[in-house]
Amino acid sequence: MNTLDTDAYMQPEAAGEGASRTEAAYQELRQRILSLDLAPGALTLETELAAMLGMSRTPLREAVIRLAQEGLVIPVPRRGIQVAPITERDVREINQVLACLEIEAVMIVAARPVRDEEIAALDSAIAAMDAALESDDIDGWGKADFRFHSLIFELCPNRHLNQTARLYLDKAHRARLLTLPYRRRPVYSNSNHAAVVEAIRRGDPETARDIHAAHKRRWSSELDQIIELYPSMFEPGSSLD
Amino acid sequence: MNTLDTDAYMQPEAAGEGASRTEAAYQELRQRILSLDLAPGALTLETELAAMLGMSRTPLREAVIRLAQEGLVIPVPRRGIQVAPITERDVREINQVLACLEIEAVMIVAARPVRDEEIAALDSAIAAMDAALESDDIDGWGKADFRFHSLIFELCPNRHLNQTARLYLDKAHRARLLTLPYRRRPVYSNSNHAAVVEAIRRGDPETARDIHAAHKRRWSSELDQIIELYPSMFEPGSSLD
DNA sequence: ATTCCTCCCAATGTATACGTAGAATCGTTT
DNA sequence: AAACGATTCTACGTATACATTGGGAGGAAT
Numbered sequence: 001m002n003t004l005d006t007d008a009y010m011q012p013e014a015a016g017e018g019a020s021r022t023e024a025a026y027q028e029l030r031q032r033i034l035s036l037d038l039a040p041g042a043l044t045l046e047t048e049l050a051a052m053l054g055m056s057r058t059p060l061r062e063a064v065i066r067l068a069q070e071g072l073v074i075p076v077p078r079r080g081i082q083v084a085p086i087t088e089r090d091v092r093e094i095n096q097v098l099a100c101l102e103i104e105a106v107m108i109v110a111a112r113p114v115r116d117e118e119i120a121a122l123d124s125a126i127a128a129m130d131a132a133l134e135s136d137d138i139d140g141w142g143k144a145d146f147r148f149h150s151l152i153f154e155l156c157p158n159r160h161l162n163q164t165a166r167l168y169l170d171k172a173h174r175a176r177l178l179t180l181p182y183r184r185r186p187v188y189s190n191s192n193h194a195a196v197v198e199a200i201r202r203g204d205p206e207t208a209r210d211i212h213a214a215h216k217r218r219w220s221s222e223l224d225q226i227i228e229l230y231p232s233m234f235e236p237g238s239s240l241d
Numbered sequence: 242m243n244t245l246d247t248d249a250y251m252q253p254e255a256a257g258e259g260a261s262r263t264e265a266a267y268q269e270l271r272q273r274i275l276s277l278d279l280a281p282g283a284l285t286l287e288t289e290l291a292a293m294l295g296m297s298r299t300p301l302r303e304a305v306i307r308l309a310q311e312g313l314v315i316p317v318p319r320r321g322i323q324v325a326p327i328t329e330r331d332v333r334e335i336n337q338v339l340a341c342l343e344i345e346a347v348m349i350v351a352a353r354p355v356r357d358e359e360i361a362a363l364d365s366a367i368a369a370m371d372a373a374l375e376s377d378d379i380d381g382w383g384k385a386d387f388r389f390h391s392l393i394f395e396l397c398p399n400r401h402l403n404q405t406a407r408l409y410l411d412k413a414h415r416a417r418l419l420t421l422p423y424r425r426r427p428v429y430s431n432s433n434h435a436a437v438v439e440a441i442r443r444g445d446p447e448t449a450r451d452i453h454a455a456h457k458r459r460w461s462s463e464l465d466q467i468i469e470l471y472p473s474m475f476e477p478g479s480s481l482d
Numbered sequence: 483a484t485t486c487c488t489c490c491c492a493a494t495g496t497a498t499a500c501g502t503a504g505a506a507t508c509g510t511t512t
Numbered sequence: 513a514a515a516c517g518a519t520t521c522t523a524c525g526t527a528t529a530c531a532t533t534g535g536g537a538g539g540a541a542t
Contacts, residue, residue: 020525056527057494058299063304069310071404072539078493096345098496100402116423160334161341163312164405193441261495286523295495298524319504319523 021055023064028053033083034174035071036134043080070167088227093125095223098168099216101208102149105156105165110200110208114155122151122197129190143182148193179226191219245287262296266304270293275311275415284321309422311408329468332416336464339409342459344450346397346406351441351449355396363392364436370431383421387414389434394457420464423471 019027029049032038044052048059064081067073074082126150132140146169153165192215199208260268270290273279285293305322308314315323320380345363366389373381387410433456440449 036483058260058528062303062492062525070308072403080493086521088537090401093399096349097342097405098400100341100345101338105338108337109426133296156485158334160312160331160386161338164338168401198431204296263495288523290529299498316524321523325501332497 007111012150015142021059022062025053025055025060026066029063029067030072031053033067034170036177037173038083040083040174041085042083043076044083045080071171071210086175088177088209089173091179091223091227092220094168094175095220098172099164099213100162100212101165101168102152103213103216104159105152105161105178106196106200106212107205107209108153108158108161109155110203110205114200118155119197119201122148122200125151126190126193126197133190139176142173142176179223182226182229183222210221250315262300263303266294266296266301267307270304270308270311274308275411277415277418279324281324282326283324284317285324286321290322310351312412327419330466331412331462332420332468335409335412335416336457336461337404339413339448340454340461342402342406342409343393343453344391344457346402347437347441347448347453348398349399349402350393350396351444351446353398355441359392360394360438360442363389363434363441366392367431367434367438370434374431379421379424379480382482383417387480420471423467424463 007210028076029038038044046057046060047063050057055062058214064073064075068075072084074084076082105110125144128144129141129148132138134143149169150166153169192211194213197209199205199211251468270279279285287298287301287305290305291298294301305314305316310314311355313325315325366385370389371386373379373385393406394403394410397403433452434453437456438447440446440452441447
């Protein structure tokens with residue numbers, strides 16, 4: 001770390017102590033983008049971002065390159081770094097890929113012996129979803145649902161699948177932050193998830209796949225309705241045009 | 242120089258002459274890695290790579306970061322940039338993900354109207370595979386096969402799927418460069434591909450999916466045999482896993 | 483007023499400088 | 513001789529300097 005004399009720009013919290021500045025910038029920006037704290041479509045200059053994060057342009061650029069590779073950011077030559085907009089098309093495409101990966105993952109998980117504690121973790125996530133539904137906590141429901149799907153992928157021994165899926169999971173989550181306020185209460189999701197877990201416990205890949213596929217198909221059409229109802233959702237709030 | 246048939250360009254701009262040094266380094270290194278020109282597991286210092294490409298460390302690092310994000314390279318803190326090794330596990334995982342994505346893609350393509358010229362392109366790739374098989378040109382067969390699968394994804398309107406799949410296609414291609422010399426003549430692949438194209442032409446998603454799924458399953462088991470026969474294939478001087 | 487041209491500036495791409503940390507080497511001690 | 517310690521040296525992370533280039537503002541001409 002660079003702690004010679006003028007330590008004017010020290011970050012007191014610094015959870016990730018040993019992490020490099022590049023890594024810190026990457027995590028920070030990623031978090032802000034995924035949480036919509038940085039608005040989709042927003043344009044910011046490298047210099048501004050660097051200043052915002054209290055570092056020079058070098059580590060910032062490296063972080064941005066990583067984010068660009070993930071599709072979370074689009075460097076626009078002379079205008080700045082653009083936070084990836086969320087188009088209607090993106091939402092559909094992302095969910096299609098995610099569904100495909102997730103169905104595969106569910107099948108893989110069900111095809112291998114699963115420990116009780118793993119089942120318990122899944123059940124716990126479903127319980128959290130139920131609880132959130134009871135108290136009309138749609139945000140809490142979203143979090144629990146995200147946790148459930150994360151778990152599915154984590155239980156899957158295919159690291160490549162896991163890694164790629166997480167990327168799409170994150171993107172889907174970001175998109176969902178836009179759609180959540182407009183969704184009706186997602187009642188069937190929970191019973192479907194429970195049925196999938198049951199199939200996993202029984203070690204029944206085909207059933208798990210079918211249930212999950214059906215669930216995904218249902219969600220897809222629900223998404224279509226939402227998109228149709230609120231097409232303005234995806235208007236770039238702070239886009240250049 | 243080293244121009245393989247993988248003309249997978251990114252969105253920004255064609256990587257030709259006006260490209261930035263970062264872009265040039267990225268393309269060049271990527272090509273070399275995918276063609277096994279840079280051996281899996283090889284360690285090279287940033288300085289050496291920069292010198293090799295005739296540029297300073299800055300653009301080189303940016304290229305390396307992109308490659309690292311794709312999993313083609315692993316920067317090892319004090320030892321250098323490591324070209325991603327190819328483990329047996331990697332091969333299995335990559336093919337599993339790719340199969341999953343490809344089956345989805347085939348279904349999507351078959352579900353939408355396909356123009357004659359698109360069918361023709363697919364047929365042409367299959368013809369090239371046939372011709373290569375006739376003349377025992379296993380390398381030519383690999384290229385044509387790669388082209389066929391690329392086409393499948395390109396005909397798929399889902400850009401996210403396309404992009405992610407291309408990544409896995411490239412990785413799988415790299416792994417296949419190792420296994421190609423050991424493969425028996427892949428006779429059934431061609432008839433399967435032809436059947437898939439036929440299903441696509443008829444607009445029959447389910448059949449296309451089933452055929453392709455069966456094909457992928459068969460290939461997967463063939464791969465298993467190869468791996469079992471030649472486990473030494475995957476041990477260049479890497480020491481991870 | 484609109485359009486085109488020119489000039490200026492600022493944002494980026496790239497090179498370089500610099501401090502730090504980790505590894506290897508060499509010397510010392512038991 | 514082996515183990516431990518100090519020292520040097522090297523590779524990397526980060527900051528900064530610099531050149532280029534594209535874009536926009538302003539002016540002139542129609």
